[in-house]
Structures are given as C-alpha cells and as structure tokens.
Amino acid sequence: MTPQTGREKRGFWDRLLLVDRRWLYVVIWLVVMVPMLFPFDIKPEAMPPVRKLFEYIDSMPEDKSLVISVDYTPDTRPELHPMAIAALRHGFATKRRVGVLCLNTVMSLGLAEGALRQVSEEFNSRATTREDSIINGEDYVFWGWSYPIITVLLGMGERITRVFPVDYYGHRTESLPIMASLKNYDDMGIVVCIAGSSIPLSWVNYAHTQFGCQIGCGITAVSAADFYPYLNSGQFTGMLAGMKGAAEYEELVSEKMVELGYEWDLPRKGTEAMSSQTAAHLAIMAFLIIGNIAFFITRRRKQ
C-alpha cells in the first residue's frame, strides 16, 4: 500500500481531527479582530457581585475615601484597566477623595499613572469651576509603590504618611491637603484592589482582618474561581471578574454619571471588548463541539 492510498483512506472526521493548528489560530485571530473593528451592540447586565461593589462605593459616607490598589501588569491590562478607569470615574463623579497606590509591583506604576492622567483630564477638560476640576493632592493622591507588602498593609492602618513619606511625583505627603482627611484605614470607605494575582487576599488578611477595612476586588476571569469563597464569606464587599465584570461596572458607572449630569460620551473599553470576547468564546465552544464529535466518530470506527 502506497502512502498515497493511505491518505485516500483517511475520512473526513480523521482529517478534521488532524487539522493543522495554524488554521485554528487563523480562526481565533479573525474572531477577535473582526468584532474589534466592527463591534456589535451589547448592553451588559450587572451580576450581584458587581452590583454590590458599585452600591457600596455609591452609598458610603461622604467623608470616606475611595482607595484603588492598582496591582496588575500590562499583560492583564485589557481585562483590568477598564475597571481602574471606571472606578476612578465613579470616585471623581461622586466627589470622593481618591487614593491610588501600587502594592504588588513597580510594573503597575505606569498603568496607574496612565489611568489617573486619563480620567483627571476627562474631568478637567470639561470643567468650568474649581468644583468640577480634579486636582492632584487635593482631590486625589497617587502614593506610588513601597516595599515590603506587609509593612505597607499594616503601616497604612496607623499612618499612611509614614508608609509613603513622598508621593509618586516626589511631593511630601504630609504637605498634601488631601492627607489631612486621609490618615489611615479609618478614613477609607473601601479599598478596591485590581489585580492579576492573589494580592487582593493580602488586603483581606491584613487590612480587613486586623483593621476592619472594606475590600473590593477586580480580578481576571481565569482567577475568579479562587476568590468566590472570600466573596461568600463577606470578606470581599464585591467583585469585578474579567472583561464581563468590567463591562457591567462600566454600565453602572455610566448610568450614574448620566444621573449626576455628566452626559459625556466616554470610551468604555471593557464593553467594547465584549464583542471580541463573545465571538472568541463562541469559537472555542464550536471547537469543543467539533473536536469531541470528531473524536467519538473516529473512535467508534476504530473499535
């Protein structure tokens, strides 16, 4: 029997099972790229963990600050950066004082700085009065990064200015007006830790357990399963999981901003990316179905 005959004998399902993986890569590339260029209309509906976080931030006392711990790196940016942007918009739109820090790694500093710059410019470019403006050191503070984690987490329970003597831009934190009303965990309404790692658990272990600080988290979809036990026990006030969580939170923040009179058409990267995510999920599900059908048919033939 010649090899040619052997190839001829191979059936449709056999060939499908042995398809070159590069074809699969092409399909994935297309299903991610095409909806990115031509997105379809999606209106996310917030699930309970997202709604809880949003409502907590929205209803916390006016004198309490929103603290955002930016602990993701560029690799998880598409999923997590929209959460940070939406959280900053939520904080600024509701006139909260906002504190931002990076706990996990210096790699996050550039992302946090970028998010702060973008959102403060969104507000300042449309501001007509001082009340509408967002000013560094008065309305928000970017503490930067410090080390080691345990020192930062426990030290912030006593005095933040001791943990961060200077902010990211080199200003003495003692001299910043915002720090007069943001001394330690007592002044924080909630800490939202947005991370691509297990760092939100460190916030739970130290800030929540020892100081009773409320913690919310924004995490990647792939790691969401690890955080549900903490959500169920109430150690996390709420949770944003993956692109879907980001899109749902963006929707709630957008509705809130319209309610407050900020009728701006701001970009919502999480919602925009949901088109690609939907198409990619469907493609992977199709792969699963086709792969399994081909597997069972070829196995039966062999038997």
Add this chain to the structure above:
Amino acid sequence: MKRRIPLILVLVLGIFAAIAFVVPHPSVRGVDDVMRNDVLRIIGAFSLVLGVGSIIRHHYMKIKRKAEHWPYSWVTLSTLVVSAILGLFGGIDPNAPGVLFRAGGVGQFLSNFHMQTLYDNIMVPLAATMFALLAFFMASAAYRAFRARNLEATLLLVAAFVLMLGAVPLGRMLIKPLPAFAEWILTVPNTAAKRGIMFGVGLGTIATSLKIILGIERGWLGGGGS
C-alpha cells in the same frame, strides 16, 4: 555558629511575629512597629541591592563564558542600565523632566524617550503580546485535548460550556437564567471545593512555618535539610 545564629533569629522573630499579630499591648506593638517599618524595610533594601548584584553577576558570567543564548544577556544588562538611568535621572512626570532632560540639545531630544513613553511603547506591548498568545493555545487545546472521555471530564466540559456561555451576552439572550446558573456554579460547588483545598493549604502552611521556626526544616539555609 554560621548556621546557629540564623536559626536562633528565625526562632525568636518567628514566635514574636505570631504573638504581635494577636497581642495588642503597646509594648508589643511598639517593637512590632520598629520591626515592620524600619528593620523589614532595611532588609528589603538590602535584598534589592543583592538582587541587582546577582542579576549583573549572572549575566556577566554568561557573557564571559559564552554560555548558551549569551547574546540575550547583553539585552538584559543594557535594558537594566538604560531603564535605571532613565528612572533615576529622567524624572517620572512627562511635564516635568528630570535633570537628564532639562538641558537643551540632546537632552531635549532624549526627553521624547521618557520613562512613561518607554513603558507605554515597550513594556505594555511586549507583556500584552506574551499574554495574548494564550488565546491561541487555549483554542488549540480546546479542539485537540478537551475530550469527554469519562464522567469527570464530561462534567468539566459541561461546566466550562455553561460558564463560557454565561460570561457573554449571547448566553442571556438564548437562555435567560443562564448567567445566574453560571454564577451559582461559581458560588456554590466551586466555593465548596475551594474551601476544602484552602483548609488543606492553610494547615500545610502552618505546619511548614512551624517546622522552619523550630529549625526542623533547614532547606532555606542552603545545602538541603542536613
């Protein structure tokens, strides 16, 4: 003596750290405060110096010996030097350049290569590209390896299906309660399994910590457990 001193330090400080976590007495808190805010930071700073020294030494030796992939060591060392110079002297605010860029001429030209610019244009695309490759491997694995061979694999497959469909708006359009069902899978069966694993991990961590504090486990001293 070389081994005994570290062992005594770990024993004393390990027990103290555990006590300080649960005893709020001012004297304990005071010492704990110094340990955490001063001593730990000094050790952290030393470890940073040690880390940088170690990476320089490692790559220098690779280049010197022309070890496998040695040209990449040049890339590591040069990026270390460039990013350190930019970070130390280039400033961090694009609107307020550091000492390196304040002068005119070359300094002005170089100010385009600010730390944030470098980060946005090199670090972000590189890291995002690495992570994006995961989508292709996942698709390939879904097609070739994820098979309903037995009951456990079938359950896993069905759960994955529900979660993937529940995570996109189409799932809600097809079956309205699907996202809620996906949420239930994560909240109830997943949490039950995770809690069991977490208890096991927690107990294991306590046992290992005790072994290190009491000097039974000595692998961290180097040279194995002997």
